Amino acid sequence: MKKAALIINRKSGKKKKPPVEYGVLRALHGQNYEVEVLYTDGSDAKELAMEASRYAELIVSSGGDGTIGEIMDGMVECGSEAALSILPAGTVNDYTRALGLPLDMNEAIRNLSKPQKTIEADVIRFNGRHAAYLIALGDFMESFTSVSSKVKNRFGILAYLYAGLHALFTMKNYRVKIDADEEKVMSDSILTIVANTSSVGSFDQLLPEARIDDNHLHVINIVPSTPKEIVEIIIAAFRGRLTGHSNVHYMRTKKLFLDTDRLEVMDVDGDAEDFSAMDIEVVPACVRINVPEGHAE
Known part of the structure; x- marks a missing residue:
């Protein structure tokens, strides 16, 4: 047996x-x-x-x-x-x-x-550990994941718009450094995501280019935005077009170094953990x- x-x-x-x-x-x-x-x-x-x-x-x-x-x-x-x-x-x-x-x-x-x-x-390796699909930085992610399924199903995109605009008045910017072979980024940010799945924060197609078996990491970084831009970003995320917004930097890579100036907490597969600078790479198949x-x- x-x-x-x-x-x-x-x-x-x-x-x-x-x-x-x-x-x-x-x-x-x-x-x-x-x-x-x-x-x-x-x-x-x-x-x-x-x-x-x-x-x-x-x-x-x-x-x-x-x-x-x-x-x-x-x-x-x-x-x-x-x-x-x-x-x-x-x-x-x-x-x-x-x-x-x-x-x-x-x-x-x-x-x-x-x-x-x-x-x-694939899985994500960071500082000697492994994550299934996600490392995320910034308060903006919490505004999305806090939307319950019941509220989301009833109000759809309006629930996310409310949560995102509410978060805009409380979230703090941070300075992020992303160092990958393909390019380097140094930017003020409100959200940084390293993922290998299309669904992130219950947005089914936040990263429609990503697959769990494509042997790549998919990285987005969102710069500080006005309320009007936040609305545009959330609508784009809901429609699977987030990576095309002008305030969203998107890259595809196999490994990177990630650090920030002040963050103490990060999201790993939906759970809060202490943040530290990290080398991140995809571990294929x-x-x-x-x-x-x-x-x-």
């Missing part, structure tokens, strides 16, 4: 969710898997993934983007050969969106019973992601 590990972050998301264990066990038992269920509060997901990689052919992540990042960090560090399946139990679920997988948990669990194919996913056969991103 094949072996699988289900890693559940019971703290993921902002609302109560029905337990997923029974559905996952039923789906995987039908695929001839013996399943071990492991629980995390997020702080030890990396270690659980490393331990599970010793015996499991499949690891299933039930959590948010931060949990996925921690699991991937552990898998890459130990050279795991296991495949990874993803269940969307977080608040934003950017990684699930980027894969084009269902955000409904029941549908995602049903997908585990279907024949699977594998995507060879190092995690095998399971998706249903016939699935198209």
